[in-house]
Amino acid sequence: MSSNGVRTVRPTSAGQQAALQSSRLPRPELVADNVWAIAAPIPEGSVTYTLSYVLLSSDSACFSILDPGWDSPGNLEALHRSLGLIGLTLEHLSTVVATHHHPDHLGIAATLRAMTGARVVLSREERAVLTHQLSPELRSPASYSRVLEAWGVPAARRGELTAAFARPPAFSDIEPDLLLDDGDVLDLGSHSLTALATPGHTGGHLCFADNERKLLYTGDHILPQIHSGFGLGSRPGDKPLPDYLTSLQSLQRFGGYEVLPGHEFRFRGLDARAAEICKHHLRRTQRIADLLPELGDASVWDYACRLHGAGWPRLHGFFLHAALRQTELHLELARSGLLEGLVARCPEPGTETNTGDFPSVSAGAPG
Known part of the structure; x- marks a missing residue:
């Protein structure tokens, strides 16, 4: 439902x-x-x-x-x-x-x-x-350390993230x-x-x-x-x-x-499920957008703490990393100016998908 x-x-x-x-x-x-x-x-x-x-x-x-x-x-x-x-x-x-x-x-x-x-x-x-x-560059501990710093991860939490990162990829x-x-x-x-x-x-x-x-x-x-x-x-x-x-x-x-x-x-029920997923992610981006006047240039960590609320302390290792990465992406979209258009094009769950295309934002991306 x-x-x-x-x-x-x-x-x-x-x-x-x-x-x-x-x-x-x-x-x-x-x-x-x-x-x-x-x-x-x-x-x-x-x-x-x-x-x-x-x-x-x-x-x-x-x-x-x-x-x-x-x-x-x-x-x-x-x-x-x-x-x-x-x-x-x-x-x-x-x-x-x-x-x-x-x-x-x-x-x-x-x-x-x-x-x-x-x-x-x-x-x-x-x-x-x-x-x-x-790639060696992406898998470099020094590179990941810079990511954690950019996200504003407190020193006390970096160890578990670094340990999870250091595991060989599956x-x-x-x-x-x-x-x-x-x-x-x-x-x-x-x-x-x-x-x-x-x-x-x-x-x-x-x-x-x-x-x-x-x-x-x-x-x-x-x-x-x-x-x-x-x-x-x-x-x-x-x-x-x-x-x-x-x-x-x-x-x-x-x-x-x-x-x-x-x-x-x-x-x-593909159409309705796709619309439901779309709404779910856009609601999260909107929550980030609503925090912008209050948090401004605060770190990804600060935004993630507010976005995930009571569930935040239970996130560890890879799941903590994934939450931070996706908060970063929600924050990028909230600041991009594209959010309003995406919301307008996302149909309500339980309705047929509309025929208007979402704007493509990857033109010029590698590959």
Whole structure:
């Protein structure tokens, strides 16, 4: 339900919804002709699994996997088990597709390629994002120390953030076999997927539309209940929050499709859910804007303390970092002069998405 009581999401998988409510992995289930949903366990964090999608050829001689999940022995074991229940084995895997580079989506792709020879597919922009995320300059402790200073993080809290930063990244470098751009059609035999650039969560995130089956694979761009973070992997010059809002609105033409997200459960109600997510983020930006007369040039830390209120003391490590980063992005938008226009173009949850485009603010950004 949205904040105004309008039902925005209609679950289409009772099994996935029940599994989510009981904190267990959902069983493999048939979504559509030659499309299966399986669960890839995540070894850490509050989200316990990724929804992966197995796309079979018409004769079941080979198959592809979209967002295969974490690179861990547990996930590999779960993958063998799930495929066995469908009547498949990894030796017939032909293609691994990832919506973005995060370890719970792309993670095990390199391992699967080494085991089977399957090709790996990623967006061209996301490949550049991954390179930047692993660059020595970005991973430098001195560089991160400057970030913490710029955010105004108190000395007493920098240690935990630095310790979290010092952990090796959970994702690794990989050279895809095929790079996709917005609008490219990925031919997977009996499946034809149109790549849709949806930057925001990461700079090169892709959704995929199966126009024959009326399915939309959304990765972490649109989830039925969770509000995905944004700016969790971008490059200098990117504008993650405005780009995310623009990307939400760009999917309006798929309002009648069933949504196959990267987590939680399958659903219908894309337009209303996208509008709800848009309103959620714009409300946070408006709260920051309302604080500008009082806080002025105060630090990101000061704004974050006020934005998160009573929940602020409970944030630690990576989650504290993510809250600061996203507060920084809300603050940038609040100061940009774009907020009023974005609010005017964001429809009310429970209504059809309007046809006006959000203004693009990433023209000239790298890539």
